[in-house]
Amino acid sequence: MAITDTALHGKVALVTGGSRGIGRAIAIALGRRGAKVIVNYASREDAARDTAAAVEAAGGQSAIAAFDVADAAGVTEAIKAIGKDHGGLDILVNNAGVAINGLVLRFSDEQWQKTLAVNLGGAFHCIRAATSLLLRAKAAGRIINITSVVGEIGNAGQAAYSASKAGLIGLTMSTARELASRGVTCNAIAPGFIETDMTAEHLPDAQRAKLAEQIPLGRIGRTDEVADAAAFLAGPEAGYITGQVLRVNGGMLM
Numbered sequence: 001m002a003i004t005d006t007a008l009h010g011k012v013a014l015v016t017g018g019s020r021g022i023g024r025a026i027a028i029a030l031g032r033r034g035a036k037v038i039v040n041y042a043s044r045e046d047a048a049r050d051t052a053a054a055v056e057a058a059g060g061q062s063a064i065a066a067f068d069v070a071d072a073a074g075v076t077e078a079i080k081a082i083g084k085d086h087g088g089l090d091i092l093v094n095n096a097g098v099a100i101n102g103l104v105l106r107f108s109d110e111q112w113q114k115t116l117a118v119n120l121g122g123a124f125h126c127i128r129a130a131t132s133l134l135l136r137a138k139a140a141g142r143i144i145n146i147t148s149v150v151g152e153i154g155n156a157g158q159a160a161y162s163a164s165k166a167g168l169i170g171l172t173m174s175t176a177r178e179l180a181s182r183g184v185t186c187n188a189i190a191p192g193f194i195e196t197d198m199t200a201e202h203l204p205d206a207q208r209a210k211l212a213e214q215i216p217l218g219r220i221g222r223t224d225e226v227a228d229a230a231a232f233l234a235g236p237e238a239g240y241i242t243g244q245v246l247r248v249n250g251g252m253l254m
């Protein structure tokens, strides 16, 4: 049940990794509330353009921005340009992420570093670069970090991924404490198992059914279900919520 209103009209939002999956759904959900959404991507310009068109079809405005969130200098430059070109920044959604899976015993330094650099470093770089703009946001600035259920419970074969997502929860709470006195909120959303390229790619049907059995609500989640939570946290209804982890996981963790 999508939130449809004009509550985000006049707001500028940046969604990292907005080209596909959960980020795409978040971009559309923010557009549906009237925001201008900057859709960031790493390499898939076609997908970013497609998302931008969907944001506009949903009632928002859009633009695309290519940058690698792991590249600190590139992020600083890109966010500065976004502030200049679009008259500021009100909402930052740190969604870009990679899932590199493997047992600790066989995990390489490169795999570890890449996972941490994108999933945790990326959010840090964006928050640092965006804070001065968010502090000048017309109403309260908003930061939403997309973590994961495995950041809270771990997962065999996902040590680096879950460490990056647990770190993101610490980053969320510390940022929330640093910016609260200025009215900027910072929250995390922790999705459970959501159907996207990141997950579907690796999953045979039998495994999918087995997984669904372990989820209390009995099914894998949809991207729009995560996006609705983001649209809520970005909106005026969530002004008194900060430093929280909103779990959208079908009951996988209670």
Ligand SMILES: NC(=O)c1ccc[n+]([C@@H]2O[C@H](COP(=O)([O-])OP(=O)(O)OC[C@H]3O[C@@H](n4cnc5c(N)ncnc54)[C@H](OP(=O)(O)O)[C@@H]3O)[C@@H](O)[C@H]2O)c1
Binding pocket: 016, 017, 018, 019, 020, 021, 022, 023, 040, 041, 042, 043, 044, 045, 047, 067, 068, 069, 070, 095, 096, 097, 098, 099, 118, 146, 147, 148, 149, 190, 191, 192, 193, 194, 195, 196, 197, 198, 199
């Ligand atoms: N799917 C799930 O079940 C699930 C569960 C919990 C949490 N999450 C989290 O939700 C977020 C989105 O996941 P998803 O399943 O939607 O993933 P996805 O379908 O694989 O999409 C990943 C997105 O991140 C972008 N991206 C990757 N590396 C980047 C980088 N270095 N710089 C900028 N953008 C980058 C990709 O851009 P390109 O299109 O250019 O490649 C793409 O838009 C991730 O943080 C993930 O950890 C997902």
